[in-house]
Amino acid sequence: xxxxxxxxxxxxxxxxxxxxxxxxxxxxxxxxxxxxxxxxxxxxxxxxxxxxxxxxxxxxxxxxxxxxxxxxxxxxxxxxxxxxxxxxxxxxxxxxxxxxxxxxxxxxxxxxxxxxxxxxxxxxxxxxxxxxxxxxxxxxxxxxxxxxxxxxxxxxxxxxx
Amino acid sequence: xxxxxxxxxxxxxxxxxxxxxxxxxxxxxxxxxxxxxxxxxxxxxxxxxxxxxxxxxxxxxxxxxxxxxxxxxxxxxxxxxxxxxxxxxxxxxxxxxxxxxxxxxxxxxxxxxxxxxxxxxxxxxxxxxxxxxxxxxxxxxxxxxxxxxxxxxxxxxxxxxxxxxxxxxxxxxxxxxxxxxxxxxxxxxxxxxxxxxxxxxxxxxxxxxxxxxxxxxxxxxxxxxxxxxxxxxxxxxxxxxxxxxxxxxxxxxxxxxxxxxxxxxxxxxxxxxxxxxxxxx
Numbered sequence: 001x002x003x004x005x006x007x008x009x010x011x012x013x014x015x016x017x018x019x020x021x022x023x024x025x026x027x028x029x030x031x032x033x034x035x036x037x038x039x040x041x042x043x044x045x046x047x048x049x050x051x052x053x054x055x056x057x058x059x060x061x062x063x064x065x066x067x068x069x070x071x072x073x074x075x076x077x078x079x080x081x082x083x084x085x086x087x088x089x090x091x092x093x094x095x096x097x098x099x100x101x102x103x104x105x106x107x108x109x110x111x112x113x114x115x116x117x118x119x120x121x122x123x124x125x126x127x128x129x130x131x132x133x134x135x136x137x138x139x140x141x142x143x144x145x146x147x148x149x150x151x152x153x154x155x156x157x158x159x160x161x
Numbered sequence: 162x163x164x165x166x167x168x169x170x171x172x173x174x175x176x177x178x179x180x181x182x183x184x185x186x187x188x189x190x191x192x193x194x195x196x197x198x199x200x201x202x203x204x205x206x207x208x209x210x211x212x213x214x215x216x217x218x219x220x221x222x223x224x225x226x227x228x229x230x231x232x233x234x235x236x237x238x239x240x241x242x243x244x245x246x247x248x249x250x251x252x253x254x255x256x257x258x259x260x261x262x263x264x265x266x267x268x269x270x271x272x273x274x275x276x277x278x279x280x281x282x283x284x285x286x287x288x289x290x291x292x293x294x295x296x297x298x299x300x301x302x303x304x305x306x307x308x309x310x311x312x313x314x315x316x317x318x319x320x321x322x323x324x325x326x327x328x329x330x331x332x333x334x335x336x337x338x339x340x341x342x343x344x345x346x347x348x349x350x351x352x353x354x355x356x357x358x359x360x361x362x363x364x365x366x367x368x369x370x371x372x373x374x375x376x377x378x379x380x381x382x383x384x385x386x387x388x389x390x391x392x393x394x395x396x397x398x399x400x401x402x403x404x405x406x407x408x409x410x411x412x413x414x415x416x417x418x419x420x421x422x423x424x425x426x427x428x429x430x431x432x433x434x435x436x437x438x439x440x441x442x
Contacts, residue, residue: 001167001168003168019162019165020166020167020168020210021162021163021164021165021166021168021200022162022163023162023163023197026162042201043198043201043202044194044198044261044262044264044265045262045351047262047264050264053267056238056267057263057264057267058264058267058268059262059264059265061197062193062194062197062198062265062268063193063268064163064168064190064193064197064210066168066170067168067190067193067212067214069170110263110264128263129263131262131263131350131351132261132262132263132264132265132351
């Protein structure tokens with residue numbers, strides 16, 4: 001049986017007809033063509049599919065599309081504004097925090113959720129926030145530095161943009 | 162696609178119970194972080210998934226004077242970030258934060274952790290030492306189940322057809338209650354427990370309660386101990402009780418021998434942490 005759902009994705013209202021067993025990840029990647037959200041393990045271990053659901057970081061592989069009915073979803077495609085990278089994205093580039101790039105969208109959204117709830121996080125808080133995002137390339141140090149750099153810049157500018 | 166099930170967003174506990182009783186192969190969906198993995202891995206094939214997160218009363222988190230109530234739809238992060246929980250029963254917050262990753266804890270619930278009934282359920286030992294009770298709604302009536310009676314085996318609980326756990330109740334922690342949770346795991350990141358232990362010490366009643374997980378088919382509450390005498394002697398009593406009450410097995414995470422070796426270490430550390438500041442100790 002299918003369900004009619006309405007949700008907001010990156011500020012846009014989206015309507016979709018989905019089978020009950022479709023995951024939010026499948027909805028984003030296939031009908032909505034938002035392929036920035038990656039599928040890694042599919043069982044909530046790797047964090048590559050991290051998105052913000054009503055502002056909270058979740059793994060989209062363990063959320064049903066139908067559960068997101070009426071919710072607000074942010075994916076990596078919603079991080080830049082009018083083609084302008086966010087401070088957080090620029091910090092990832094400047095710190096060399098991406099190598100193969102597969103984990104990067106999820107990493108950035110976990111960091112986004114952290115900065116939203118704790119604008120000036122300690123390194124320990126950064127590590128805890130990204131502990132659910134596995135990266136097989138960087139060894140994490142550059143990623144932690146990027147989040148730290150973004151927090152400092154956003155604090156200095158008084159806003160993100 | 163995760164198999165072929167249908168989905169209902171229940172609007173009331175009555176509706177959830179009715180659907181669960183009426184339909185074969187119906188399951189309750191709270192956070193989904195265990196259920197959807199099991200469905201994906203082919204371990205469960207539900208025909209109907211009943212989402213209970215939209216039922217208002219299940220989202221309540223209410224520490225009041227006499228009894229603390231944690232609704233079945235409260236995610237672990239919300240529980241662990243609650244100030245009264247963190248301050249009065251830090252072991253419960255520690256146990257909640259040891260489950261999964263940050264993203265998972267935004268979905269996973271305390272009640273779900275119990276209903277999944279893993280022998281390694283991290284929330285179980287703490288709740289056993291706090292005399293928690295589960296409120297259960299059924300097709301006909303309500304009942305309350307002490308957590309010590311809830312688990313009946315690996316992945317098994319005493320819930321019967323159509324019964325839904327609506328919340329967990331904990332007696333308001335007595336003044337000065339100390340609680341501690343320790344978890345031995347293979348890596349520092351998120352992992353299931355090799356052994357997990359929790360303890361609570363009430364300095365007024367001088368009672369020490371200790372529970373052990375991952376060492377028997379269910380989490381086990383040891384016989385409460387009177388905290389008199391030296392800390393070392395009390396620790397040895399607790400170790401002896403634990404050895405009699407557990408039967409560790411070898412699995413992918415650890416061997417039975419390792420579990421038997423690490424359990425006393427964790428218990429001595431636990432008792433020491435709980436009792437070291439005792440007056441007159």
